Amino acid sequence: MSKDKITLFWHRRDLRTDDNHGLYRALTEKENVLPLFIFDRNILDELEDRADRRVTFIHDALSEIKETYENNGGSIIVKYGTPEDIFPEILSEYNVEAVYTNRDYEPYAKDRDENIGQICKDKNVEFKTFKDHVIFEKDEVVKKDGGWYSVFSPYKRMWFNTLKGNEFDTYWSSKNLDKLYRSDPLDMPSLKDMGFERKDDHIPSSRVDDELLKNYSDKRDIPSVRGTSRLSVHLRFGTVSIRKMAKKGKALSGSWLNELIWRDFYQMILHFNPQIVTTSFRPEYDKINWRNNEEEFEKWCKGETGYPIVDAGMRELNETGFMHNRVRMIVASFLTKHLLVHWTWGEQYFAKKLIDYELASNNGGWQWAAGSGCDAAPYFRVFNPELQTKKFDPDLKYINKWVPEFQELDYQQKRIVEHKFARERALETYKSTLK
Template sequence: MEQRQKISVFWFRRDLRLEDNHGLYRALKSEFPILPIFIFDPDILQQFDDPKDRRIDYFHQALQTIQQDLLLQQSGIRFFHQTVLSCFSELIDQYDIQEVYCNTDYEPAALKRDGAVRLLLNSKQIPLKSYKDQVIFEANEILKSDQTPYTVFTPYSKKWIEKLQVNDYQSFSSELLKTNFLPWDATPIFPLTELGFAATDIQYKKPDLTQIEIEHFDRLRDYPILDATSHLGIALRFGTVSVRSCVKLGLSTNATWLKALIWRGFFMQILYHFPKVENSSFKSKYDQIEWRNDEEEFAKWCSGQTGYPLVDAGMRQLNSTGQMHNRVRMVVASFLTKHLLIDWRWGEAYFAQKLLDYDLAANNGNWQWAAGTGCDAAPYFRVFNPQAQLEKFDAEHLYIKKWISDWNSSTYPLPIVEHRFARERALDAYKKALKDNF
């Protein structure tokens, strides 16, 4: 019987970079050569409806970049296009696997998948070693004095900052990268067409934090035409940039931007501790709201045809580019849930289809914040006035003119609903749900 080669495996997931990658760093310190793998899981790919989804193209290009770097070391990623369990079964047959390394993913579906992988590996006495990489503090690292998770952001944020030490955002050395990869003739990445997708207009470029301008983020972030954000959302989502390096940048450059990173960690620990929020309101009493769920009005909201310029500009930007300014996201989410009384889950699902930087925890947390149903949400009686928001943050209508070519013309629709009427209707619906719940 031929003796199989002893190796360790590193499984790329939401960490598509070689530098400052915690799990990869630990793997490369192993005594066995490392085979890096990436699995194009059909169960995940089928969730992307658009064959020209820019996110698929983005991480496909990121993987090609890593592959090119590894080829210089006579190694490379081994790619699979099959289910995760069948992939590991195949690898177990081919190699004498000593350990499998990865970085932890905290989403409910990912935890379930990893549990199944762990069972399979354990049956062969192979440990699955998972490391914290996409957050600074995970799971139970920040708890209240009674050892329960925080559900309000401000005390969580204070504890986060109080607990932070230099070691928490210290980069993991890249010195190991020139050692310990399994030498082999790497197979090329599957073409997008073979995966059921097509090339898009997105151009992947390794994030360079020295080029990120956030010095004035706190003053300029609310004005959509200025676009004064970092544009690192998609990089953080797919791990093409390290959260540790981002925190280091925030600490030295802009406290408000750092706070946005803390919000990201807050929502991740909410999803981890309260997985029900994926499909239900954090505050269960809000599940009693009688949503109108008018499909025609939802379609007008999706296409940017509500007659409210700031809402429509945001939705048209989203549909065209996969991006939407953060201030505008709050306005369009409030409008859908409060003005139209459409279930926040509808809006969340639409954003999940369209947003380049879609992240389950953040998307869910922000939609529940806007709807008033979340753990630390805007109060239900806070209803954004889209026209007031427009005059405050786009007074010269530059953002509106950029995205609405027919604004102020006869073809632009009249408002879908009158603001004062919609506000009163929303307050009545919320009050009724809360009253009936007691």
């Protein structure tokens, strides 16, 4: 065992060295800080695609972090395994006095941290967690009686009422890297070592375009233009700071800040309702007579429904790991309403494909589309793909990019179901259960 007392900082959804709350606290409260990242087999073993773009993204982000730490005289432990196996090994190898990390609110993460916290406690090692992934967490924005909000609008009002003025302040972790544990460079497993292949994609920049934010409310719903920030993957893995982003939003775009508040809202909903990972927020929606036709679901997955805006979205997702947010709503409505497939099927498909997949927001979006979630669209709201196309892709630029074979008359003949029939069937099916 190393004689020097060290403090571990455990990176998870915070793959950056600047404005990192837990890292800042470790560096300013302790000496000899040794960062750690674990490629968690409890998560990775579930991935079917060994060329998963998210694993490549994480590996690249860690390579940058490693270089930064080494340029400041330290390094980072990077392991492949389960936290339950890795932590006892590290605690026996190093004289660890504390473990610092930032909180994660997903059910698996909370169970994991409870287990690791107990392992640390058994070894008389302090285990400290901090808020970094959101502006307000858990029960910080609640009703006057302490209850949680299930509707976004009053939550948003209280979110602003709760601001004291320091929530967007920077934690200057990058200015305290002299407190790192002095270490020679440590080895990092390659993708190949872990049984993965590299999946190169064009990852949007983490730089915030001020002009884009100023025009966000006007262009955000047009999938053929760069009207959204495309920062979702960076927020998901913490390669950017939510505090910096919220500060930008407050200064430049209320409608973009609104999206960040939705993110806090869904994290809060998941915290209080972990059961929604597998069941509907409104349990009666699970009793609906869902058709769950596997052949139709497969056509939806492949982008072969005969509805060009739906097919364009699914093909964009399959090829790039990304889908424009307006189109996400259209394809989700189509699957749950036109085809009457349970929202969990679509949510799980997105979980496999989206590079920015984030459980709370993805779950919230799917349940919103299905009508089964908190503050959801009413069940009788059924998106008309043709009207959505006319409104948001009138020149067919987005459709022509992803569905190059599109010719209106020919394509209509391929429709998996007629809109009018599907809408009436959905309304009758929902209504018969939700009397």
